Amino acid sequence: MEEILEMEMSHPHYDVVVIGGGAAGLMAAGTAAKVGNKVLLLEKMEKPARKVRITGKGRCNLTNARPVEEFGENVRTNAEWLNVAMSEFTNRSTMRFFERMGVKLVTERGERVFPASGKAADIANALEFYCRDYDVEIQCNSRVTEILVADGKVYGLKYMNKRGFVRKIEVANVIIATGGVSYPATGSTGDGYTFADRVGHKIEDVRPSLTPLVSNHPQIEYIKDVWLKNINARLFVAGEMVREEFGEMSFSDRGLEGAVILRLSRDAVDALLEEKSVKIELDLKPALTEDILRERIKREVAEMRPEDFFAELVRRLVPKPLVVPICKELDVHSRLYISKVSDKEFERLIKVLKGWSFPISDYAPFQYAVVTAGGVSCSEVNEYTMESLKIKGMYFAGEVLDVDANTGGYNLQIAFSTGHLAGLLKK
Ligand SMILES: Cc1cc2nc3c(=O)[nH]c(=O)nc-3n(C[C@H](O)[C@H](O)[C@H](O)COP(=O)(O)OP(=O)(O)OC[C@H]3O[C@@H](n4cnc5c(N)ncnc54)[C@H](O)[C@@H]3O)c2cc1C
Numbered sequence: 096m097e098e099i100l101e102m103e104m105s106h107p108h109y110d111v112v113v114i115g116g117g118a119a120g121l122m123a124a125g126t127a128a129k130v131g132n133k134v135l136l137l138e139k140m141e142k143p144a145r146k147v148r149i150t151g152k153g154r155c156n157l158t159n160a161r162p163v164e165e166f167g168e169n170v171r172t173n174a175e176w177l178n179v180a181m182s183e184f185t186n187r188s189t190m191r192f193f194e195r196m197g198v199k200l201v202t203e204r205g206e207r208v209f210p211a212s213g214k215a216a217d218i219a220n221a222l223e224f225y226c227r228d229y230d231v232e233i234q235c236n237s238r239v240t241e242i243l244v245a246d247g248k249v250y251g252l253k254y255m256n257k258r259g260f261v262r263k264i265e266v267a268n269v270i271i272a273t274g275g276v277s278y279p280a281t282g283s284t285g286d287g288y289t290f291a292d293r294v295g296h297k298i299e300d301v302r303p304s305l306t307p308l309v310s311n312h313p314q315i316e317y318i319k320d321v322w323l324k325n326i327n328a329r330l331f332v333a334g335e336m337v338r339e340e341f342g343e344m345s346f347s348d349r350g351l352e353g354a355v356i357l358r359l360s361r362d363a364v365d366a367l368l369e370e371k372s373v374k375i376e377l378d379l380k381p382a383l384t385e386d387i388l389r390e391r392i393k394r395e396v397a398e399m400r401p402e403d404f405f406a407e408l409v410r411r412l413v414p415k416p417l418v419v420p421i422c423k424e425l426d427v428h429s430r431l432y433i434s435k436v437s438d439k440e441f442e443r444l445i446k447v448l449k450g451w452s453f454p455i456s457d458y459a460p461f462q463y464a465v466v467t468a469g470g471v472s473c474s475e476v477n478e479y480t481m482e483s484l485k486i487k488g489m490y491f492a493g494e495v496l497d498v499d500a501n502t503g504g505y506n507l508q509i510a511f512s513t514g515h516l517a518g519l520l521k522k
Contacts, residue, residue, distance in 0.1 A: 119493025275467025
């Protein structure tokens with residue numbers, strides 16, 4: 096067992112300590128230093144921005160180039176509260192910021208913005224460079240364990256260094272940028288919620304969002320690793336359709352996932368937590384109405400020989416790995432001669448292609464969730480400064496707050512905007 100000593104350190108004087116070196120913390124630290132503060136950033140992992148490095152499948156979808164007025168539609172919680180931060184440091188500001196840091200950007204389908212190099216590490220390195228350029232002291236392997244508060248004001252904090260020693264720093268301002276609890280291996284383990292909770296902040300229920308959905312559909316284990324594009328997915332809660340999304344999805348060990356499913360997962364998770372019935376219907380042929388699909392099937396059948404199997408028809412309509420599962424779903428043998436297939440069976444095929452139903456029994460846990468919904472209640476944080484309305488000198492930025500958005504670059508934009516605003520704090 097490592098010996099743990101507590102000691103007062105003769106640290107240099109800091110105006111602000113940023114807790115957490117993720118997207119929000121690095122932006123906050125660099126900005127705070129740029130406006131004249133002496134800044135220390137404490138990061139518990141061995142290097143900063145571990146999560147940024149894995150974003151966008153290693154390519155980092157850093158923001159979205161849609162007009163900023165359209166951002167609200169993609170922010171799922173507290174969109175209005177975020178308005179000040181988002182207009183103070185917009186998606187254009189983010190793009191300009193990285194371009195000035197020498198990172199060339201490209202805008203792809205859905206107005207998603209990526210580094211042209213295709214390397215998320217370029218974004219992480221640019222953020223770190225921004226901090227170093229303004230003399231932020233970055234100290235890794237340093238986990239903040241306590242924020243010291245008296246008379247409604249921050250006066251310091253304690254952290255544990257890599258040798259297991261607890262150090263104490265006196266400081267009047269802290270920016271809590273510890274992230275949520277998703278992908279905890281990147282360092283985000285919810286410490287910020289504990290700090291906020293200890294001083295009486297309300298924490299909105301924390302739950303996974305943008306997370307795979309688990310189905311106990313009998314065919315699910317036969318369609319693992321299948322990737323589908325141009326499909327329409329409809330989410331039903333207690334029998335009512337509540338949302339639909341168009342795009343791509345996949346099946347994996349974790350269940351249903353991919354962009355379309357992740358976007359539906361926010362509402363699905365909440366419904367499952369309320370113990371409501373949840374199902375996803377997949378329209379595998381969204382460009383065709385049922386009537387047009389019926390005509391298409393007739394044409395295909397006319398081209399086939401009577402002794403061809405039913406599976407051959409299905410193969411002409413869907414990717415190969417789905418053929419047998421769809422035959423099983425219809426309860427029609429894949430080797431049934433096409434000439435023997437009844438009108439009712441053709442009709443069932445049309446129904447499944449236009450609305451294959453998957454009951455959703457669960458959602459994948461935080462370790463697979465792209466973001467955390469819930470967190471420090473925005474109603475107790477000043478939207479113009481990101482300062483706590485309860486404790487002077489305590490600021491919040493990024494996913495630790497009760498904010499979350501769709502996929503498409505919006506979550507990082509929230510981290511940059513709130514981080515930037517928090518960093519503008521006055522000495
Ligand atoms: C796989 C994956 C892909 C994603 N892809 C995208 C994408 O392409 N586009 C997009 O917009 N969003 C994406 N996101 C979401 C986005 O990455 C997050 O919303 C964003 O990184 C949140 O930034 P943050 O700074 O608030 O928190 P984090 O990035 O989680 O950073 C928090 C930091 O605080 C540190 N920390 C925690 N506790 C302490 C403590 N006690 N002391 C010191 N340090 C501490 C952690 O180690 C961590 O470095 C993705 C997320 C995941 C998991």
